[in-house]
Amino acid sequence: MIRLALNLALIGLFLSFSANVIESPWMNSLENKIYDFRLNQTKPNTVDPRVVIIDIDEKSLKTLGRWPWNRKVMANLVDILFDHYYVQVLGFDILFAEKDNSSGLDTLAKMGEGIFKDNPTYLQTLEQLKTELNYDQQFADSLRERDIVLGYFFRNQVNENARELNTGLLPAPLETVKPFVSPIQQLLNPTGYGANLPMFQQAAVGGGFIDIPTIDADGVARTAPLVQHYEGGIYGSFALEMTRAVLGFPPIEPVYADYANENGSPVLEAIKLDEFVIPTTDQGIAYIPYRGNYPSYTYISVNDVMNKTVDPDILDGAIVLMGTTATGLLDMRATPVQNVYPGVEIHANIISGILDDTIKLKPYDVIGLSFVTHLIVGVLMMIALARLKLVYSLLLTLSLVSAMLWGNYYTWQVLNYVTPVVSPVLMILSLFILHIAYGYFIEDSNKRKLNKLFGQYVPPELVDEMNNTNKPISLKGETREMTVLFSDIRGFTSLSEQLDPEQLTTLMNEYLTAMTKIIHQNRGTVDKYIGDAIMAFWGAPLIDEAHARHAMQAAMDMQNLLPELNESFKRQGFPAINIGVGLNTGKMNVGNMGSEFRMAYTVLGDAVNLSSRLESITKQYGVTLIVSESTKDQAPDWIYQEIDLVKVVGKKIPISIYRPISKKFEINARQQKEMYLFKLAVKLYRAQQWHEAKKIIEQLKQLGSGLLLYQMYLERIAANQKNPPSADWDGVFEAKSK
Numbered sequence: 223m224i225r226l227a228l229n230l231a232l233i234g235l236f237l238s239f240s241a242n243v244i245e246s247p248w249m250n251s252l253e254n255k256i257y258d259f260r261l262n263q264t265k266p267n268t269v270d271p272r273v274v275i276i277d278i279d280e281k282s283l284k285t286l287g288r289w290p291w292n293r294k295v296m297a298n299l300v301d302i303l304f305d306h307y308y309v310q311v312l313g314f315d316i317l318f319a320e321k322d323n324s325s326g327l328d329t330l331a332k333m334g335e336g337i338f339k340d341n342p343t344y345l346q347t348l349e350q351l352k353t354e355l356n357y358d359q360q361f362a363d364s365l366r367e368r369d370i371v372l373g374y375f376f377r378n379q380v381n382e383n384a385r386e387l388n389t390g391l392l393p394a395p396l397e398t399v400k401p402f403v404s405p406i407q408q409l410l411n412p413t414g415y416g417a418n419l420p421m422f423q424q425a426a427v428g429g430g431f432i433d434i435p436t437i438d439a440d441g442v443a444r445t446a447p448l449v450q451h452y453e454g455g456i457y458g459s460f461a462l463e464m465t466r467a468v469l470g471f472p473p474i475e476p477v478y479a480d481y482a483n484e485n486g487s488p489v490l491e492a493i494k495l496d497e498f499v500i501p502t503t504d505q506g507i508a509y510i511p512y513r514g515n516y517p518s519y520t521y522i523s524v525n526d527v528m529n530k531t532v533d534p535d536i537l538d539g540a541i542v543l544m545g546t547t548a549t550g551l552l553d554m555r556a557t558p559v560q561n562v563y564p565g566v567e568i569h570a571n572i573i574s575g576i577l578d579d580t581i582k583l584k585p586y587d588v589i590g591l592s593f594v595t596h597l598i599v600g601v602l603m604m605i606a607l608a609r610l611k612l613v614y615s616l617l618l619t620l621s622l623v624s625a626m627l628w629g630n631y632y633t634w635q636v637l638n639y640v641t642p643v644v645s646p647v648l649m650i651l652s653l654f655i656l657h658i659a660y661g662y663f664i665e666d667s668n669k670r671k672l673n674k675l676f677g678q679y680v681p682p683e684l685v686d687e688m689n690n691t692n693k694p695i696s697l698k699g700e701t702r703e704m705t706v707l708f709s710d711i712r713g714f715t716s717l718s719e720q721l722d723p724e725q726l727t728t729l730m731n732e733y734l735t736a737m738t739k740i741i742h743q744n745r746g747t748v749d750k751y752i753g754d755a756i757m758a759f760w761g762a763p764l765i766d767e768a769h770a771r772h773a774m775q776a777a778m779d780m781q782n783l784l785p786e787l788n789e790s791f792k793r794q795g796f797p798a799i800n801i802g803v804g805l806n807t808g809k810m811n812v813g814n815m816g817s818e819f820r821m822a823y824t825v826l827g828d829a830v831n832l833s834s835r836l837e838s839i840t841k842q843y844g845v846t847l848i849v850s851e852s853t854k855d856q857a858p859d860w861i862y863q864e865i866d867l868v869k870v871v872g873k874k875i876p877i878s879i880y881r882p883i884s885k886k887f888e889i890n891a892r893q894q895k896e897m898y899l900f901k902l903a904v905k906l907y908r909a910q911q912w913h914e915a916k917k918i919i920e921q922l923k924q925l926g927s928g929l930l931l932y933q934m935y936l937e938r939i940a941a942n943q944k945n946p947p948s949a950d951w952d953g954v955f956e957a958k959s960k
Contacts, residue, residue, distance in 0.1 A: 226604075229653065229656065232653060232656060233596070233600035236596050236645055237593060237597060240589065240592040240596045245818075247821075249648070250439070251439065251440055253642055253644040253645075254438055257558065258558035261558045262559060264634070264635060265513060265514050266513055266514065267518075269513075269517070269518055270513060270570070270574045271536075272540065272541055272574070272577070273519050273541045273542075274519065274536060274540040274541070274542050274543075275519050275521050275522070275542075275544075275564075275566055275567065276303070276524055276543070277523055278316075278524055278544070278545065278546035278551065279521075279523050279546070279548055280549075281525050282524040289546075289551060290322075292322055292324040292357050295528075296361050297360040298528070299527060299528060300365065300370070303542060304368055306534075307534055307538060308539065309539070309541075310468065310540060310542075311371065311464060311468050312369070312370045312371070312542045312543075313371040313463075313464045313467075313541075313542070313543045313569070314370070314373055315373050315460065315543055315544060315546075315565065315566040316373060316545065317373060317374060317390075317416065317418060318361075318372070318422050319390050319416060319417070319419065322357045322358050325355040325356070325357050327352065358422075359421070361422065365426045366425045369427055371426065371427065371428045371460065371463045371464050371467050372393075372426045372429045373429065373431070373460045374393075374417035374423075374431055375415065375431055375432055375433040376414070376415050376457075377412055377414040377415060378412050378435045385414060387416075388414050388417075389415075390416060390419055391417055391418065391424070392417050392423070392429070393423055393426075393429035393430075394455075395454075395455030396455075396458050396473070397473035398475060399474070399475035399494075400476065402456060403476070403478065403487060403488050404487055405456060408451075408504060408505060408506065409449060409456070409505055410447050410450045410451065410506070411450070411452065412452055427467060427471070428471065429463065430457075430458050430459050430460035430463030430464065431450060431457060431458075431459055431460060432459075432569070434446045434447075435447065439819045439820045440556075441556045441820075442556045442557060442558060443510065443555045443563075443568060444509065444557075445507045445508060446507065446510055446568065446572060447506055447507045448500060448502055448506050449493065456474075458474070460569050461570075461572035461573050462474075462500075462572075465495065465573050465577065468541055468573075469495065469496050474493050474495055475493070475495075476492075476493060477493065478490055479587070481586075481587065483586070490505070490506060491504070491585070491586060492583075493506065498577070500576055501581050502583075503586075504586050508572065508575075509581060509582045509583075510557075510568060510571055510572055510575070511571055511572070511574070511582065512558060512571050513571055515560050516560055517567070518571070519570050520536060521547070522536070524544075543569060545564060545565065545566025545567075545569075547564045549723050555568060580638070582634070582639065583639055583640065584640040585641075588639070591641075592646070595646055596646055599622060599649070600653065603618070603619075603650060603653040603654070606618055607657045608657075616654070619650055619651065619654040623647055623650055626647050626650070630643040698813055698814070699811055700811070700812060701810070701811055702761055702809070703807065703809050704760060704761030704807070704808075704810055704825065705759065705772075705773040705805060705806070705807040706757070706758070706759045706760075706773075706806055706829065706830050707756070707757070707758045707759070707760075707804070708803070708833050708837035709777075709804075710755035710756070711733070711754040711755075711799050711800070712802060717797055717799065720797055729794075729799075733787060734751060734756065736783060736787055737756055737783075738756075740779045740783065741776050744760075744776035745760060745764075745772050746772065747760070749822075749825065757834075758773075759810075761812075763812075763823070769807070769856075770853050770856035771859060773805055773807075773853070773857070774857035774882070778860075778882065784799070784800070784801065801846065802837050802848075803837060803846060803847045803848075804834065804835070804836030804837030804838070804839075804840065804847075804849075805850065806829055806832045806833035806836060806849070806850040807850065807853040807856050808827070808829030808850075809827065810826065810827035810829045810830050812824070812825045832850060832870065832877075833850075835872070835873075835957070836848045836849070836870070839868070839879075842934070843866070843881075843930065843931050843934065844931045845865065845931060848865070848879050848880070848881055849879070849880050850877060850878075850879065851877065851880065859885060860882040860886065861883045861884055861889050862881065862882050863881055863900060863901070864878050864880050864901070865879055865880065865931060866879050866955055867908075867953055867954050867955065868954065869954055869955070869956040871957055876952070876954040896922060900918075900922060903915045903918040904935075904953075906918065907935065907953065910947070912939050912943050919935050919939070923936075
């Protein structure tokens, strides 16, 4: 009976998955991986000559200067593309939301209204220069009477002030052959937008949204909406509008299935554009038909277009998209074919897919078909496995799995359908395994659960320890006293400008790996990487009574490892790095937090924010590590020096901040002398005995360490001598920046 009950429960579970009654993030993730595998195995790997991408690349930025370029350059670029190269359609995967004041026209006009208002020669010259210096008007004029589509974006975050955040002018809503049925219920409904300046959108023939709000939970762009509904209008994506421009802007027509959904409403299954029928989900979302790895299209540098050195045959009659692959302009996406992929090429793939009819369809009724398949196969397996010997059970299982995989490949490659494969295959395998080792799975279920829940957050040693503990462990939110660490690389922006992308990636990987090992070795949990910054915490998911000590040891180990890391960087031709670290201990919320699309095991609270603030002010004091008083009190194995009484940003109550000097019993005489003198100087400083405090700090400077800290106090003393504070001044310094 137990085996039968387990079988029925297992089949019922997978039936729930197939009917979307139960959502399984890990199964969805695996389904996505299988989707990626099929896509990569069957992609054509060809270059589409019809679509050309004009690239704002590093070469162009080096020649034409930092982005954004002035609109006179953009107007000239548009004229060259249409008048010299005769492109068919041009689309900007770029937003022109702000006025261009680079010509100085506004300044000259203000001068004409001010000091030169009575100078007729100046006013006459200004009037003559207005046309020449109005770069925005020149760009707008270059857009007129040409097939040019501008990009804009929709916001999908719920925000009460979303309308107030809107900028620019949206294009007119799409014309439809027949209206969409219940678009508010069917389509995505953004809450706001960011669009181009009205003069540009009015001059262009159209516009399409460039945002992709359907990024999967793993951050990969597999689908994109073709239409969205906003305040009663239907708006097309950038790729759809580019295709419409190629076809002469025909109206779109929603295509509905001959069956209804569970609410009785028609099911959207495609959008018809002229003779092209574009498969979509019931929300107007299409699968992106990637042709291959980057680049699957011809890329031409803007610099080469401006210099007219491009082969005219490449651009003559082409569908042209203007976007960027420059690292600093941040338009790179994760895709099934590559982790770093230009966003502009995603739009190009959709255009090609529409024109080639290669966009795949995930039928709405695939849920019903999947449910029936699960039911038939599940019951067959349950009955057969109870009667068959192990060898025949294995053959049956392998045969059913092979049939599922072949059928899935057939629907993908021949019928152009996207159908689920993970759930039925896993059900077959699960039933087989259950019948030969169900006891084993029951006994070890807790271990597997812990590995799944916490394996991505903590070192393997802690996962093993959690497996061996009898205390309940979960991801549910709770309040604990913990210690949080923030660190980042000093001057990372200038450092990154010295390295090419590959070198920067190598440096960051080596740095983050080394620091993460230290955190793990000291029982820490890495919360996240934020660019060059690391956030980690101690005290969860396992309770750690010595969390402050472990965090303090990790912070010191990170500092001590830097010379060795910098030696490695030097051998590779990389610049040396310095880091700042902040530590704070206090009550905070910890647990799995996020949305239905992405979750993260993280910490929140005022104590977390304070740790970040402490890290950010290390550079002001010229020290590499600052800890709060609460951390100092709970990590008494070190000797600390109080360096200031400060109000950090966001805090009304001042706090004492400290820097660790050394481990106890390891402090030398020179350090003791420096600590004594500095403590005395701070005491005199807070007592407003400026002359005496200054004298001691100047003596400290002669010791040759902490020069920035001491210089800072000398500057404060000088400022207070010039403008003395009130008699009840408490010596608190108020930080002005985060």
